[in-house]
Amino acid sequence: MVTDGDAGASSAAEGGGGYGAGPQQAKKSNRQRLLRGLQRISSSPSLALSRPRASSSPYPKHGTLSCVSLASSSSPFGQPSVGSSYFSHISTTDGSAPTSVSGSSTPATPGCDDDESTLAIRKVKHLVTTSTVAALPVDIRKKTRVFNLWASMPYEIKIHVLSFLQPKELVRVSPVSRDFYKTCFDGQLWTCFNASEFYKEIPAESLSKIIIAAGPFIKDLNLRGCVQVEQGKLADVVVKACRNLINATLEGCRNFHRSSLHTLLKSNQQLANLNLTGLTAVTNVTCKIISQSCPHLETFNVSWCKHMDARGIKMVVEGCPRLTDLRAGEIKGFDNLDVAQAIFETNNLERLVLAGCTELNDAALKTMVHGVNPTIDILTDRPVVPPRKLRHLDLSRCSQLTTPGVKALGYNVPDLEGLQLSGITSLTDDALEPILRSTPRLTHLELEDLNHLTNRLLSEHLAKAPCAPILEHLSISSCGDLGDAGMVPVFRHCTNLRSVYMDNTPISDLTLTGAAAMVRERDTVHPLPQGSLPQVGLHMVVYDCTNVAWSGVLEVLSRNTGKIWPAIGASGTAGPPSEIITLKCFYGWQMTVDEHTKRVLRGDVASALRLERKWVDYMQANEEVGAGGAGGRRRRRRLRETQQVHANEEELAGAATGRRRARTAGCSMM
Structure with a gap:
């Protein structure tokens, strides 16, 4: 137990x-x-x-x-x-x-x-x-799928999404996948192919690939300045792929072969706008092919094509009834009256550019406007012909034209909006008086290098012409006899002016004061909205004008800062106007004027006023130094002090904008 x-x-x-x-x-x-x-x-x-x-x-x-x-x-x-x-x-x-x-x-x-x-x-x-x-259970595994958004998207939506990308971006994203590659080179994305914006950044192989893929879809083709066309067989690729062009620009493709160009023209019968500026392959045969293959042509530009003449222009005008814009600058053979008669009979042209056609004479110009042997009205002594539909006419540098030929335009071009007569040195007031009286829609007028014009043309005809209230652009550069007597009335009556070129003329500060008053008058009609910044309302060019002093430039600067603008704020300084004046003047003052304009445009009126005062002090001290007599040492010391203060002002302005200007021995803005 x-x-x-x-x-x-x-x-x-x-x-x-x-x-x-x-x-x-x-x-x-x-x-x-x-x-x-x-x-x-x-x-x-x-x-x-x-x-x-x-x-x-x-x-x-x-x-x-x-x-x-x-x-x-x-x-x-x-x-x-x-x-x-x-x-x-x-x-x-x-x-x-x-x-x-x-x-x-x-x-x-x-x-x-x-x-x-x-x-x-x-x-x-x-x-x-x-x-x-x-592992997931089998029943749940069968119900779970990897959702691919791009693969499940309809093809039309893919095209719409990629249409927001620029051509260069489409080329960059194409290697993402095979699906992306196929979609990025779809012709629907390249209906408007403008290689002038990116041709320097894309190789010729990619350019050829795009054209081959999108050729049947391309309607607007712009190869302006595209150097790749001159390499290899890209021109042949363009010719074979593009069959539905409506707008084609081949300007600058100097080595475009003649046979390739002719094939391209024959295979695109829907062409409406064609620009062949400067092409050596263009001849009269090319113009004949255009007249036969392009009946819908509306715009045709063959300026500076030196291997053709006005006879080719005649074939295009006769074969293309829809032609409204013809540009044939520096083309020979316009003294041919048959060509002039063909232009008169069509009467469809709205823009005609014949700048540099030195062979154009009075007889040919009269034929273009009046035809051959027109009926003369015994009361008015004018030809009875249908008025021309011209809206823009450029006859610059047609040196053989004189006053009688240009005078023929009077009362025959009522729809004219732009007229360029620069370089026709023999013109007088009589040539322009009937034109100004009969062109109520004229907005652009260029009269450079016309030394026989007088102030009477400006004060009595242009200032009182029907077109005076709507005139926007005026150029009287290098007209030695036009000065304050003509331009002050123009600024008083032509209140819609936006750009005025008056370089190398005898105008003075009085003209600048009149321009400032005109812009100030416009401000009373359209005041500056609350919280808005001023905009450029008038651009003036007054360099090489010996009578324009710094006081006249100061008048424009003061006008821009609103010194004498009636709307005075509580602080005692005027607010900026709604429109300001940009000025191109003497090169020694230009940097100061540009800096002052930039400050006003960004709304910094106080800084602009401060710069204005410093510039005035500098100019006054500079004038005192140049004056003779006693006190020269004192004046020079004052100039140095003014320069130092001006330099300090510019240094502060540079620090505020993130940059610093280097100081020099003189005024830092000069």
Whole structure:
């Protein structure tokens, strides 16, 4: 019979010691029992753990955790750790585990020794390493799809989205994918092909590829200045691909072969606008092909085509009844009366540019306007012919024209809006008087280098002409006899002027004052809205005018800052006007004028006024230095002080705008 005491003794003996072993031996027994239990748990395949190795782990392969150890440096049992922790022992990929702990000098045994050696790791067979990512169930997996927005988008929407990109951007995004490549080079995106904006940044191969892909869709083709056309066979590619052109610009393609050009013209019968400026391949034969193959032509530009003459123009005018815009600058043979008669009979031209046609004479011009042997009205002594439909006429540098020839335009061009007669040096007032009286829609008038014109033409005819209230642009540059007597009445009556060129004329400060008064008068009608910035209302060119002094320029600057503007604020300074005057004047003052204008345009009136005062001080001191008599040293000292103050002002302005001007010995703005 076993007593309770015997049972307790037996249990103690099984633990490795009797009652006499003491508390330390009991602790060892409990620890051994716990470790054996953990070993049995870790050896079970059903509890095998698997996890991916951390990104910072030095081991190259994944493994399976095979054992858990409680042994560490901070063990509650007070025992030092042997080797590394059991958490760091990872089995290899085939499921085997090391038989001993790294760093242990004692061989592994199934039990535990008295010297606290580590337990042997039991090998686990048929252990399969599982994936670290759990797969979705099959039913859910079938319902889940990767949604590709671009692939699922309708093709028409793709084209619309890509249509917002510029040509250079389309070429850049084309390599993204095959679908992008196919869509980016779709002809619908290239119906308007303007290579003049990016031809310097795109290789000839890409340009050819675009033209080949988009050729049937291209309606507007602009190869202006495109040097790639001169390389390889790009011209032939253009000819073969483009069959539906409506607008074509080949200006600057000097090496375009004649045969390629003729083929292009024959294959595009819907051409409405054709620009062949400067092409050496253009001849009278080319004009004949155009007259036969392009009946819908409306705009034709062959300026500076030196291998053709006015006979080609005659064929185009007769074969293209819809032609309204003809530009044939510097073309020879316009003294031919047959050509002039053909232009008269069509009477469809709204724009005629014959600038530089030195062979055009009075007889040919009269024939273009009156025809041959017109009927003369005995009351008015004018030819009875239908009025011309011309709206813009450019006869600049037609040196053989004289007053009788230009006078024939009077009362025969009622719709004229722009007239350029610059360089016809023999013209007088008599040539322009009937034109000004009979052109109520005239807005642009250029009369440069006409030394026989007088102030009477401006004061009595232009200022009182029907077109005076709507005249916008006037150029009288290098007209030596036109001055204040003519221009002051013009500024008083032509209140809609936007640009006036008066360089190299005898005008003075009085004309600038009249211009400032005219713009001020416009401000009373259209005041500046609250919170808005002023805009440029008038541009004047007055350089090389010996009678214009700095006081006249100051009058314009003061007008721009609103010094004498009637709307005075509470602070006592005037607000800026709604329109200002930009001025191109003597080069020594130009930098100051430009800086003053920039400050006014950005609304910094106080800074503009400060610059204006400093410039006045500088100019006055400069004049005093130039004056003779006593006090020269004092005046020079005052000039140096003024220059220093002006330099400081400009340095502050430069710091405010993020830049600094370099100082020089003179005025920094001069």
